[in-house]
Amino acid sequence: MASNLYFIGGGNMAEAIITAVRKHDDRYPVDHIYVEDISEARLSYLEKTYQVTPATPRDTPDNVDIAVIAVRPQDDVTGVATSIVNRFDQRTTSVVSIVAGYTIAQLERTLGGERRITRIIPNTLTTVDYGYSGVSSNQAAADAPDSVRKGLDAWLSTFGKPLHVEERLIDVITGFYPPNLVYHFIDAYVDAGVLAGLPRDISKAIALDTVIGGTELLKQRDVLPQVLLNINNSPGGVGITEAYTLNKTGFAAAIQSAVLAAVERTTKLGKEAQ
Structure with a gap:
């Protein structure tokens, strides 16, 4: 029925x-x-x-x-x-x-x-x-x-x-899952390509394909991200240089802080509700 x-x-x-x-x-x-x-x-x-x-x-x-x-x-x-x-x-x-x-x-x-x-x-x-x-x-x-x-x-x-x-x-999941975090990352990723000299349309195409392909590979391998990072980060190579730079800029802490702030805001909204 x-x-x-x-x-x-x-x-x-x-x-x-x-x-x-x-x-x-x-x-x-x-x-x-x-x-x-x-x-x-x-x-x-x-x-x-x-x-x-x-x-x-x-x-x-x-x-x-x-x-x-x-x-x-x-x-x-x-x-x-x-x-x-x-x-x-x-x-x-x-x-x-x-x-x-x-x-x-x-x-x-x-x-x-x-x-x-x-x-x-x-x-x-x-x-x-x-x-x-x-x-x-x-x-x-x-x-x-x-x-x-x-x-x-x-x-x-x-x-x-x-x-x-x-x-x-529920509040933790609500603060954790918004795709905005992904959009912010892709926006910055595309801008990075433009900053390096790529036309914006090419930079966007590569960024989207990399995000989708990287996620799919992670799902297929069914491993933690660190496993694939270790494979990609060869000694003195491009990947490990990128990782070092991200670590210096507080990349991981920025993401974690954003999620925790979103969870806190979600909980606060409920307390403020009429």
Whole structure:
């Protein structure tokens, strides 16, 4: 049987999920996707592009299987949760939150502990079938009937690769996975080629191919990066010279500091949420 989804918030992450769900309709058939958003222009775009049904906070459509809280942490998350309580039957509707930093305990204060609640912070790479996402559920969701749990897992698998983890790890995964870090690296890598004298289009082509090819080789060999680094870093060679220069500039520490700062910011967003 096909399912019905209801999104409160129609931003970029909600759109990424909707894109993936539409792409994998064979994996998770959907009858209706309802979306409510404060922007009429945004709703019109989503309706035209993905054939969603625009909704308002007053709507109470029947047979909603999953209600998705897709607002920002700085928005009125408590108000959204209260709206769900007033409109959706906890016996039939599971709640999924994609709000960064906002915990299950915070949601349960409004939704109640008997409501099936799941947290997942999807990766924007879901649209290209990549991106791990940390998933955690409350006891009510864990105790749900098999059909409900299998349905939720099928839906989660349409947008990326769900990892069921302890909730405390969700913020760590969220801060760790954004592809922005890769984009920053590639941007610098391309500029380096230009600085060395390559035309930008050639530098970009080489950089992208090197990143993709290097990653694929690492996956095929199934070894730690240090193994391939040791192979490539011959005595007095180009590779070891590059490694020495990166070490002098604090390359590894810069990446690690950026990830830790992102994790800290994710956790802080939840504490600041309403």
